[in-house]
Amino acid sequence: MWQTWRFHLAAAAIAVPVAAFPGFYADQLRFSGVSGLGAREAGSFAVGPFDLTLAEFTADAPLDGGVAGDRKQFILRLCAWCDARIRAVYARIGKPRSLRAAGALFSGSPGRMFVDIPIPPGASVEDALWLTVEEWDGAVHMGAVPLESASPATAAWLRKKETTG
Numbered sequence: 001m002w003q004t005w006r007f008h009l010a011a012a013a014i015a016v017p018v019a020a021f022p023g024f025y026a027d028q029l030r031f032s033g034v035s036g037l038g039a040r041e042a043g044s045f046a047v048g049p050f051d052l053t054l055a056e057f058t059a060d061a062p063l064d065g066g067v068a069g070d071r072k073q074f075i076l077r078l079c080a081w082c083d084a085r086i087r088a089v090y091a092r093i094g095k096p097r098s099l100r101a102a103g104a105l106f107s108g109s110p111g112r113m114f115v116d117i118p119i120p121p122g123a124s125v126e127d128a129l130w131l132t133v134e135e136w137d138g139a140v141h142m143g144a145v146p147l148e149s150a151s152p153a154t155a156a157w158l159r160k161k162e163t164t165g
Contacts, residue, residue, distance in 0.1 A: 030057075037112070038075040042150045047133045048141025050086065053077040054131075054150060061157035062119050070119040072154055074129075076106050083110035090132040091115050093123050093147065099140055102132040125158045 030039065038055030045052055057073035065071045078086060090096070092103025106113035117129075128144035129151070135141075148155045 037077055040152075042145065045131065045143055045145050047131050047143035048139075050082045050133055050141065051079040052089070052131060052133075052143075054129075054145065056151050056153070057114070059153055061153050065118075068118065069121070072117050072119060072151060074115050074117065074150070076113040076115070076131075078110040078113070085135050086110075086133055087136045088134045089113065090134070091117055092130055092132075093117060093120055094127050095130055095144070096132055096142070099132065099134065102134075103130065119154070119158075123158060124162065125155050 030036075036055070037053060038057050039059040041053065041055040043054065045054060053076065055075045055077075057075055062070040062072040074091060076089060076091075078089075089106040090102035090104060091106065092101075096102045104115045104117050106115045108114045125147060128146055131143050131145065133141045133143075147158070
């Protein structure tokens, strides 16, 4: 006689992965860019002569990176004609003092560049997300995106952090 616990174990071994499929496929679509640029597109912003499209990778509050601090991920798409002129794009919360302090470097293809930005301990809702574009000829362009526009979840998280801490 076949033991019933083996049947139930086999059924559970099949049912558990099937239950995880929707979340797995949603993540894969977001990682590959098929479902759009990111979880929430912030819009297009002009930085110097370039139009950059910015999106949040996830529409959640910043992740706690432990010793590395709190971090937020963004995705950027360069304009179609400007990828040959742009050497690098940087992002940071708060105005950069110089090109050496421009922030985290976007990496990836021009159609889908990724960055992981540290949230400074003294950041506030009034701060902006600064994008710095460096051209191959050495020209540098800076532009600010209000944090409320770039990431409403981060702005809400900062408001909550200011009131509790």
